[in-house]
Amino acid sequence: xxxxxxxxxxxxxxxxxxxDDVNLTVADGEFAVYLGPSGCGKTTTLxxxxxxxxxxxxxxxxxxxxxxxxxxxERNIAMVFQFVSLYPNLNIRENIIFPLKARGVAxxxxxxxxxxxxxxxxxxxxxKRYPGALPPGTTQKVALARAVVRNPAVLLLDExxxxxxxxxxxxxxxxxxxxxxxxxxxxxxVTHDQREAMSLADRIVLMNDSKIVQVADPQSMFxxxxxxxxxxxxxxxxxxxxxxxxxxxxxxxxxxxxILPAEAVPEHVRNAKRPIRMGVRPRDVQLVDGAAPIExxxxxxxxxxxxxxxxxxxxIGDGLAQGVDVRAEAQGAATSIGLRxxxxxxxxAQTGHRIATDEVAA
Amino acid sequence: xxxxxxxxxSTPTRRSSAATGRKKSSGRLMIFGFLSPTLLIxxxxxxYPIISLISYSFYNFSALNPHEGYKWVGLDNYTYLLSDKALxxxxxxTGKFVFVCVSLQMVIGIFVGYQLQKKFKGRDxxxxxxxxxxxxxPVVVGFLWRYMLNSEWGVVNYLISSLGLEKVLWLSQATPAxxxxxxxxxxxxxxxxxxxxxxxxxxxxxxxxxxxxxxxxSPAYKxxxxxLPMSAPVLFIALILRLIDSFKQYDLFFALTGGxxxxxxxxxxxxxxxxxxxxxxxxxxxxxxxxxxxxxxxLSMILVRHLNKMGEKY
Numbered sequence: 001x002x003x004x005x006x007x008x009x010x011x012x013x014x015x016x017x018x019x020d021d022v023n024l025t026v027a028d029g030e031f032a033v034y035l036g037p038s039g040c041g042k043t044t045t046l047x048x049x050x051x052x053x054x055x056x057x058x059x060x061x062x063x064x065x066x067x068x069x070x071x072x073x074e075r076n077i078a079m080v081f082q083f084v085s086l087y088p089n090l091n092i093r094e095n096i097i098f099p100l101k102a103r104g105v106a107x108x109x110x111x112x113x114x115x116x117x118x119x120x121x122x123x124x125x126x127x128k129r130y131p132g133a134l135p136p137g138t139t140q141k142v143a144l145a146r147a148v149v150r151n152p153a154v155l156l157l158d159e160x161x162x163x164x165x166x167x168x169x170x171x172x173x174x175x176x177x178x179x180x181x182x183x184x185x186x187x188x189x190v191t192h193d194q195r196e197a198m199s200l201a202d203r204i205v206l207m208n209d210s211k212i213v214q215v216a217d218p219q220s221m222f223x224x225x226x227x228x229x230x231x232x233x234x235x236x237x238x239x240x241x242x243x244x245x246x247x248x249x250x251x252x253x254x255x256x257x258x259i260l261p262a263e264a265v266p267e268h269v270r271n272a273k274r275p276i277r278m279g280v281r282p283r284d285v286q287l288v289d290g291a292a293p294i295e296x297x298x299x300x301x302x303x304x305x306x307x308x309x310x311x312x313x314x315x316i317g318d319g320l321a322q323g324v325d326v327r328a329e330a331q332g333a334a335t336s337i338g339l340r341x342x343x344x345x346x347x348x349a350q351t352g353h354r355i356a357t358d359e360v361a362a
Numbered sequence: 363x364x365x366x367x368x369x370x371x372s373t374p375t376r377r378s379s380a381a382t383g384r385k386k387s388s389g390r391l392m393i394f395g396f397l398s399p400t401l402l403i404x405x406x407x408x409x410y411p412i413i414s415l416i417s418y419s420f421y422n423f424s425a426l427n428p429h430e431g432y433k434w435v436g437l438d439n440y441t442y443l444l445s446d447k448a449l450x451x452x453x454x455x456t457g458k459f460v461f462v463c464v465s466l467q468m469v470i471g472i473f474v475g476y477q478l479q480k481k482f483k484g485r486d487x488x489x490x491x492x493x494x495x496x497x498x499x500p501v502v503v504g505f506l507w508r509y510m511l512n513s514e515w516g517v518v519n520y521l522i523s524s525l526g527l528e529k530v531l532w533l534s535q536a537t538p539a540x541x542x543x544x545x546x547x548x549x550x551x552x553x554x555x556x557x558x559x560x561x562x563x564x565x566x567x568x569x570x571x572x573x574x575x576x577x578x579x580s581p582a583y584k585x586x587x588x589x590l591p592m593s594a595p596v597l598f599i600a601l602i603l604r605l606i607d608s609f610k611q612y613d614l615f616f617a618l619t620g621g622x623x624x625x626x627x628x629x630x631x632x633x634x635x636x637x638x639x640x641x642x643x644x645x646x647x648x649x650x651x652x653x654x655x656x657x658x659x660x661l662s663m664i665l666v667r668h669l670n671k672m673g674e675k676y
Contacts, residue, residue, distance in 0.1 A: 073578035085573035089591040099577035
């Protein structure tokens with residue numbers, strides 16, 4: 001087990017900066033998930049931790065020791081790749097014990113460790129088969145078994161579930177989370193799937209355009225996005241955004257005629273003297289029943305009921321926004337929406353940063 | 363879900379079964395139409411010669427004097443050949459030659475191919491240059507090496523004597539001639555192994571090596587445990603082709619040693635050619651060619667079977 005630190009890590013491919021000045025500490029035993037859109041530099045960062053990619057600048061430390069110059073095999077890490085990386089010429093048993101054999105572990109130890117992972121992953125029936133004959137879900141299980149069989153200090157997972165069927169993926173996700181807690185191994189997991197990140201992570205590291213945007217636990221990441229990007233990327237359906245145009249009194253919502261009362265916008269935001277963009281999660285928008293703290297005249301367009309919840313769209317000027325009414329019974333008219341004050345987040349419309357208050361750490 | 367799937371599938375199946383009969387017969391005609399040119403060529407170029415070769419092998423006759431007629435001798439040609447000690451010598455010599463040059467070619471070819479799989483500056487130029495010997499005619503290569511190995515003024519002996527060593531009579535003694543021929547054949551055909559080996563090695567995905575690197579495998583462990591077994595099917599094809607090709611080596615020896623001294627560097631193919639076109643014992647030469655043919659077919663069958671077994675595993 002180890003603590004992993006990245007200090008001012010930059011990785012360049014020619015003129016392209018794939019990773020730009022990244023700083024991060026992953027605590028011993030922590031499950032950190034790198035989340036971000038394709039090409040944001042998350043896999044490159046992971047490969048640098050593995051030693052498969054050289055850092056252009058900055059340091060990578062394991063337990064305070066600089067490992068930049070160590071080869072992947074010297075770092076005592078294990079990695080599961082996005083695409084199948086099992087050795088096709090070896091059967092499952094040989095695949096799993098490959099890292100042990102390659103390091104010259106004694107036969108008795110190999111047998112004991114093999115029994116242990118086979119038990120965990122329930123691979124007893126597959127040992128004699130070859131990777132080509134297994135479904136994708138099982139191959140990734142084998143890849144995981146191969147990764148944990150030698151108790152690595154750090155477990156690196158590069159979108160390990162993306163090649164697996166939706167249904168099986170869910171199951172694997174639970175197993176993976178359970179396994180990580182049981183083994184207590186420091187884990188860095190890369191994904192572009194926010195649901196995976198939300199359900200697995202102790203902490204999410206949100207990346208965009210080669211930089212870290214926000215580091216937070218899933219709860220804070222969802223409820224307190226520090227930027228417009230965080231708000232948009234996390235949550236499904238994603239956060240609604242609208243520019244606030246100061247009028248007297250209050251703020252006009254984008255190009256609509258609807259007015260947000262001035263007292264709905266906190267004082268520090270009003271005083272910031274910056275162009276304001278408001279974000280609100282669909283779950284903080286309700287169909288109005290007269291009891292909403294903030295009621296705004298905006299036409300509701302469509303309402304779909306999905307069992308307990310009702311998804312609806314409403315128009316802000318020409319734009320369409322989404323809301324989710326979590327109350328079971330149908331209520332509210334089709335001409336107004338209600339906003340929950342604690343769900344309103346305010347961002348600098350130019351930089352995309354959250355307009356900071358004392359209680360929100362940026 | 364399952365129910366809908368089945369009903370969707372069953373409709374087109376039923377509809378198509380009505381037209382199947384008509385389609386089948388026209389399809390067969392089409393297949394035959396496309397195959398017939400190749401089939402005709404194969405029949406005239408392969409089947410007919412092989413059948414006549416086998417039938418000649420049961421006769422005592424000479425293509426030089428066809429008017430003397432054919433005399434049926436049954437298996438006499440075979441019994442004569444197989445009891446001929448000189449012929450066994452040729453088999454032994456051919457075997458030695460095949461063993462030496464195929465193992466040299468495989469080892470060097472795989473090694474160089476492995477190096478060429480890595481990315482470095484000038485790799486493509488080196489690769490192209492390495493391929494050149496393969497483009498030459500074996501007789502040309504034979505003469506080229508004959509000049510280089512000339513005991514009086516050849517460049518090889520020049521280098522040897524400039525090192526203060528004694529000159530070697532490369533082409534007038536059986537054993538040095540064997541190695542000389544093997545060297546020439548290796549020079550010419552190793553590029554072929556390099557070509558196939560490089561292709562096989564490059565076909566192995568990069569992530570496999572990365573996974574092995576992370577798993578702590580040393581370069582040698584990676585090579586012997588992963589690279590070599592994973593490219594085995596292709597390397598086996600290369601091996602089959604080289605075995606067959608070097609087993610019927612004739613032109614190189616023709617140019618290099620002329621089979622001499624005496625007949626000590628005659629391969630089996632050389633003997634076939636000599637019997638057929640120097641002595642014009644057509645029946646006997648045919649029998650020898652049949653023996654050679656069966657050895658080569660047997661050899662390739664063993665390897666092809668092995669290849670199929672490996673194919674099933676993946």
